[in-house]
Amino acid sequence: MRIEIITDYQALAALRSAWRELHDAAGGSPFSSHEWIEAWAEAFGAGGDRPRIACAWRDGQLVSALPMGAGKRPVMRNGPRVAGLGMLCADRAGFHDFLAAPGHEDAAGPLFREALAARDWALADLSPLRPSPAWDIAVRAARDAGFVCRERDEIRAAVCDHPDGWEAYLAGRSKHFRKALKDDARRLRRHEHAFLVANRPGEDADRLLERVLELSARSWKAHLGTDFRTDPRISRFIRALWNRLAPQGGMNLLLLEIDGCEAAGAIGLDAGDTAYGFTVDFDERFARLSPGRTVVIEAMRQAIGRGKLRSNALRATGFLPRLATRFETCTRLRVCRRASAVNAALAAQDLLRPIGRRFREQRKQKTRKRGAFVRRSGSQGIETG
Numbered sequence: 001m002r003i004e005i006i007t008d009y010q011a012l013a014a015l016r017s018a019w020r021e022l023h024d025a026a027g028g029s030p031f032s033s034h035e036w037i038e039a040w041a042e043a044f045g046a047g048g049d050r051p052r053i054a055c056a057w058r059d060g061q062l063v064s065a066l067p068m069g070a071g072k073r074p075v076m077r078n079g080p081r082v083a084g085l086g087m088l089c090a091d092r093a094g095f096h097d098f099l100a101a102p103g104h105e106d107a108a109g110p111l112f113r114e115a116l117a118a119r120d121w122a123l124a125d126l127s128p129l130r131p132s133p134a135w136d137i138a139v140r141a142a143r144d145a146g147f148v149c150r151e152r153d154e155i156r157a158a159v160c161d162h163p164d165g166w167e168a169y170l171a172g173r174s175k176h177f178r179k180a181l182k183d184d185a186r187r188l189r190r191h192e193h194a195f196l197v198a199n200r201p202g203e204d205a206d207r208l209l210e211r212v213l214e215l216s217a218r219s220w221k222a223h224l225g226t227d228f229r230t231d232p233r234i235s236r237f238i239r240a241l242w243n244r245l246a247p248q249g250g251m252n253l254l255l256l257e258i259d260g261c262e263a264a265g266a267i268g269l270d271a272g273d274t275a276y277g278f279t280v281d282f283d284e285r286f287a288r289l290s291p292g293r294t295v296v297i298e299a300m301r302q303a304i305g306r307g308k309l310r311s312n313a314l315r316a317t318g319f320l321p322r323l324a325t326r327f328e329t330c331t332r333l334r335v336c337r338r339a340s341a342v343n344a345a346l347a348a349q350d351l352l353r354p355i356g357r358r359f360r361e362q363r364k365q366k367t368r369k370r371g372a373f374v375r376r377s378g379s380q381g382i383e384t385g
Helices: 009-013 016-026 034-044 105-115 133-144 166-171 175-188 203-218 232-248 284-289 291-305 341-384
Strands: 002-006 050-058 061-074 081-087 123-129 147-161 193-198 251-258 261-271 274-282 310-312 326-337
Touching: 002 105, 009 034, 009 050, 016 034, 016 061, 034 232, 050 105, 061 105, 061 123, 105 133, 123 147, 133 147, 147 341, 166 291, 175 284, 175 291, 193 203, 203 232, 203 251, 203 261, 203 274, 232 251, 251 291, 261 284, 261 291, 274 284, 274 291, 284 291, 291 310, 326 341
Parallel strands: 081 123, 274 310
Antiparallel strands: 002 050, 050 061, 061 081, 123 326, 147 310, 147 326, 193 251, 251 261, 261 274
16 A cells, blocks of 8 residues: 655645545545545645645556545634644535545554655644544554544534435425425425526526525625635636536526525535535525425435435534434544643633533523513513503
């Protein structure tokens, strides 16, 4: 076995064919595809993390890979930043994969040890990573090499299995949930509406992409700065991703129009038999019509029409747990050397975490009580007024 550490994007470009073969064999997500890395490098590469991509070869075949980047990492939230390693292309990624071809999972151990062998980092903060046999082997190898490894659950994603089609999937949901979907459809039928779909490049599809991006800038995410339009690097990244994935049918656009206005939009990514819900945005003016929920349901119908066996929502917020047939949990791994200031800081953070958790729970309870008081006061004012 030969291990190679790639530190520039030009060298990665030469691996396009081998990377795609490994990615398909390992069942990787869109976020570990060569197209994703290329698009990210185009938008964020200059001035961002330096690539530190570990590759393992056997008999001329790429059998395992871990795309990491080198740069500054915070030891804790709002804390000091130190030289570190992280997952490459972390911006807007649903989760990451430790790629390993079937039958070659054992290559992950020496590959990870070699990736950590350099002395130019103090903290490796890898997140969120999808669990796999290769990942388990890699973590054990790091511990055996004397590194301190701290793992914890980071993301809980709702997964909807629908191998037998929409009606069979819907039959497994609760009666109350099916009624809620019917009520949504009944309210929507009172308005002029249409679903616009694109999954191949072209002038019409490019215009639809711009409309979806504009809608994102009008959503609640814009108030937090997490929309896809405000930051020019992110919008450039989405366009670069579309130019690379759309010709293969790996990226899908969905826009819901209500009364001639953009009400909700979704961007989906396909890999293998799975459709991934990359993003969903909606205009709050249409909130009473549940446009976000409607577009998620339609995206799932579209995925079934494309022959996908499951839909991964990449999150479990709002009503998504009611959709799920199961859940997938991604982990965060922080690695440091035992005799280091970083290890001491992380150990102290672990000791204080239960206190912080209790404080956050108490603050949530106070917020709920205050909100309930305001609602009661407001309702009483309306009644007496």
